Amino acid sequence: MIVTQDVTKNYGSSCVVDGVTLSLPARGVTSIIGPNGAGKSTLLSMVSRLMSMDRGTVTVDGLDVTTTPGDVLARRLSILRQDNHMTARLTVRDLVSFGRYPYSKGRLTQEDKRHIDEAISYLHLEELAERFLDELSGGQRQRAFVAMVICQDTDYVLLDEPLNNLDMRHATGMMKLLRRAADELHKTVVLVLHDINFASWYSDTIVAMRAGKVAAQGSAAEMIRPDVLSDIYGMDIKVHEIDGHRICLYYE
Structure with a gap:
């Protein structure tokens, strides 16, 4: 379980994350939603220790992310950042192999190579494994980055807006892959999403943020409701049910 206690981040006089206390359940998919500027990505960065906190604590299965050695934390938690561009000319296999660094420190073992092959296969990248990243489409590159975090073989996988720059077809494919990782590989997947639908x-749990605070948290059935969403986003949101799932329509 990921637990945050009074987590706060300020930029000058602006409070971006304001005393956030919450528990994110182990296993399954948790989505963090909310309007722009709500503090979603900043919170995820502090949970993963990419960004320091001004106040508060974060623990992952009881490990304090501030004091736990980096190599220990990297075997428990992995993150895919929003700005995941690579300047070096790497193949897909090269990129995926970076996921094994916490274990191999750059000297790949047979065990590492097995994990690399399995991650490439899991993301259906076999035919692209020796292709350079700059030769791939945006959707293919995003799958390669997800393969890298899957290859890291952590219990917790954090993704900051993994659907950025993906069309509807590729975004749907990405969400199906993340859902499979939670169900088949028993991962805890936590992601920042802009698309409420x-x-x-795909989520088991949804956390909604507004103005740096947690506005609401619950299951999809509890959260995808007109009264909850309209208050969070400050606009009229209608909810309809299709095939047992709730779909949102937005109105200005």
Whole structure:
């Protein structure tokens, strides 16, 4: 379980994350939603220790992320950042192999190579494994980055807006892959999403943020409701049910 206690981050006089206390359940998919500027990505960065906190604590299965050695934390938690561009000319296999660094420190063992092959296969990248990243489409590159975090073989996988720059087809494929990782590989997947409908369709738990605070948290059935969403986003949101899932329509 990921637990945050009074987590706060300020930029000058602006409080971006304001005393956030919450528990994110182990296993399954948790989506963090909310309007722009709500503090979603900043919170995820502090949970993963990419960004320091001004106040508060974060623990992952009881490990304090501030004091736990980096190599120990990297075997428990992995993150895919929003700005995951690579300047070096790497193949897909090269990129995926970075996921094994916490274990191999750059000297790949047969065990590491097995994990690399399995991650490439899991993301259906076999035919692209020796292709350079700059030769791939945006959707293919995003799958390669997800393969890298899957290859790290952590219990917790954090992704900051993994659907950025993906069309509807590729975004749907990405969400299906993340759902499979939670169900088949028993991962805890935590992601920041802008699309409420993807959160509704694929999440076990949804956390909604507004103005740096947690506005609401619950199951998709509890969260995907007009009264909850309209208050969070400050606009009229209608909810309809299709095939047992709740779908949102937005109105200005």
